[in-house]
Amino acid sequence: MDPQQFKEQARAQILQAAADHGALEIRGGGSKHWYGQKIQGEVLDTRGYSGVIDYEPTELVITARCGTPLSEIEALLALHQQMLAFEPPHFGSGATLGGMLASGLSGPSRQAVGALRDFVLGAVLMDGKGDVLHFGGQVMKNVAGYDVSRLLAGSLGTLGLILEASIKVLPLPVAVSSRRFAMNEAEAIRNLNQWGGQPLPVAASCWHDGALTIRLAGAEAAVRAAEQKLGGDIVADAGEFWQALREQTHSFFAGAATGKALWRLSVPSTAAPLALSGSTLIEWGGAQRWLISDSSAAAIHDAAIRDAVSGAGGHATLFRGGDKSAGVFQPLAPAVARIHRHLKAGFDPSAIFNIGRMYPDF
Known part of the structure; x- marks a missing residue:
């Protein structure tokens, strides 16, 4: 679909829902449809608004439309030896950029590189009045005032229709190695915190059923030095292991x-x-x-x-x-709940977007 045509249709659907005191369910590929509480309303399908808008590998930033498949973005980045460093889970082949941002979920490497929201540089949002709002940009130091683009991470579509997003990307690590150790839960927690306070390239970790698995990633010399220092058994199927953890196809789940x-x-x-x-x-x-x-x-x-x-x-x-x-999410303290309601009212005054998905009255 032509991008301008999609925005005109989305705006019309939003204004109609507001006039009818109705509700809209913003949905891309539906791969995370189960996340949060049950939502209601007419579906506003984002998949017609797809495509990479701008990507310059030397700038380490990619900008794409909300309906762009995550698989397409990651394939493009891989051609240039780059990645979405926070390893967002797909939970299905239909995962899109907009769903990634709205869910706010990060994968195994979050402990080393930070969360999804830390990589959001800018976003374009269509609010409950059909207005198109621009936040942030395509560089790290360009935000004055409240950082709304990062606020959208994890908002589950309750504030508006995310049209576009600019995401910081990183180069693939030069060296990667996974090691496994036999230890109980208390020992694993203790060791992980001790290692976290040392200059070790621990990029991901997983303890389950008496075994601690870690992933080392970074410069060749740093990874090899960490291997010698920590020891452990080599994990032969490391790629499959971390992918299964990321997508929750690991046997535990x-x-x-x-x-x-x-x-x-x-x-x-x-x-x-x-x-x-x-x-x-x-x-x-x-x-x-x-x-x-x-x-x-x-x-x-x-x-x-x-x-x-x-x-x-x-x-x-x-x-x-x-x-x-x-309730799915931890109940909010009264002061925090007021902030949430004020934000909702500011962006979605008619309360039409993904009603009830985060909290029953939100």
């Missing part, structure tokens, strides 16, 4: 496919093992912990999980499965 609740627990990396019932997998140097709950008393158990994680200084998200009626 199979439990969530049976209907059990998969929780994403964000805690300080130094937090001790949480005394929660279920299976655990740990990423990001100890800061992200996945829990597959095996409790049948869902409402009681959900509250216990949130209390335990809050007590450790973190928050819990019901990522997949389970009973979403009690």
Whole structure:
């Protein structure tokens, strides 16, 4: 579809929904349709607004339209030995740039390079009045005032239709090596934090079922020195392992496919093992912990999980499965909730975009 034609049609659909006091469900490939709470409304399909707008490898920035497939972007970057360093999960072949930004999800390398939002340089948004708003740009130091382009990361389409985004990219590492160690959960957390305080090129980590796997990435000399210092067993299928972790096809996540609740627990990396019932997998140097709950008393158990994680200084998200009626995301403090509502009202005054996806009243 012609880009201008798409924007005119999207604007018309938005204005009609506002006039009818209706709702719109912004959707690209639908690969993350399950994330968050149930949404409602007429579908506003972004796939007609696709294509890379600008990419100059020497500038380390790519700008593309919201409906551009992630696979297309990553294939183009690979031709120039570059990558989306935060390793966004696709969760399906239909994943798009807009869905990537709206979901705000980062993969295994987040512990080393930062989150998706740290790579967002600029964005173009169509708000609830049909106006096209530009935020940020294509360089790191060009933002004055509130950084709205990064605010869109993880907003789940509740603030408006993300039309375009400029994302910082990085070169592929020169050397990569994965090592595995036998150790329990407490030992893994302790070692990960000790290694994190040393000049070691640890780019990703995963502890599960008595085994800690780490990925070293960077300059050849740094990776080889780290191998000698840390030891461990070579991981023969390393590429497949990290890809399975990124896309949650790793055997651990199979439990969530049976209907059990998969929780994403964000805690300080130094937090001790949480005394929660279920299976655990740990990423990001100890800061992200996945829990597959095996409790049948869902409402009681959900509250216990949130209390335990809050007590450790973190928050819990019901990522997949389970009973979403009690809320997917950690309840907001009153002051923070007011900020969210004011932002929603500013960008989406008629409350038409992805209503209820983050919170029932948002």
